[in-house]
Amino acid sequence: MQDRAQAYPRDRDRDRDQDRDRDREQRRGRGQERAQRARPLLRTMLGDVLRRTRLEQGRTLADVARHARVSMPYLSELERGRKEASSEVLAAICSALRLELADLLAEAGRALAGDRTRRAPVIPLEIIRDRPAPPQQPGGQRPDAQRPGPGDIMCRLAA
Numbered sequence: 001m002q003d004r005a006q007a008y009p010r011d012r013d014r015d016r017d018q019d020r021d022r023d024r025e026q027r028r029g030r031g032q033e034r035a036q037r038a039r040p041l042l043r044t045m046l047g048d049v050l051r052r053t054r055l056e057q058g059r060t061l062a063d064v065a066r067h068a069r070v071s072m073p074y075l076s077e078l079e080r081g082r083k084e085a086s087s088e089v090l091a092a093i094c095s096a097l098r099l100e101l102a103d104l105l106a107e108a109g110r111a112l113a114g115d116r117t118r119r120a121p122v123i124p125l126e127i128i129r130d131r132p133a134p135p136q137q138p139g140g141q142r143p144d145a146q147r148p149g150p151g152d153i154m155c156r157l158a159a
Contacts, residue, residue, distance in 0.1 A: 044081030045108040046090070051079040053097050053104075067096035 054064050061079075065072040069092060077083040078093070085093070087101075094101045 040112060041081060042108065042112070043078075043084050045111045046085070046104065047079040047081040048111065049104055049107045050093060050097070053099055054079075057097065059097075064093065064096050068092040 054061070061076055062072050065075040068075065068089075070089060074083065075093065078085050078089075090104065091101055094104055
């Protein structure tokens with residue numbers, strides 16, 4: 001007896017499309033919230049660098065996958081940050097892209113560091129409020145008054 005999916009391919013395709021759309025909607029709702037508060041993952045940054053390098057070279061996904069000896073869907077998932085690649089797979093993909101593994105990791109590291117610098121540090125007000133006030137001299141100046149340095153905290157409040 002034939003499998004239902006083989007007997008009714010339109011039903012199978014419709015069901016698959018409906019499942020995919022439902023999953024996409026669920027991920028979109030959760031994903032937007034998560035993306036706003038989550039730090040980027042290394043696999044996402046590596047995938048971004050791999051895709052950017054491939055596109056800069058004007059190469060197709062199929063071409064790079066064939067030279068790296070990985071499947072095209074797997075390479076696509078790596079580029080989208082959906083899968084974690086082993087060091088062997090990363091080395092094979094880097095070889096196919098004529099890219100040093102160290103350069104891939106350095107570029108991903110720079111992207112991660114850049115993301116960290118774009119995030120403003122959040123300091124709870126309790127930390128500032130509980131700090132003792134520095135001594136002041138007559139005239140309102142601190143005895144050690146100098147220009148703010150890199151470790152100084154400035155707090156601006158909007159009312």
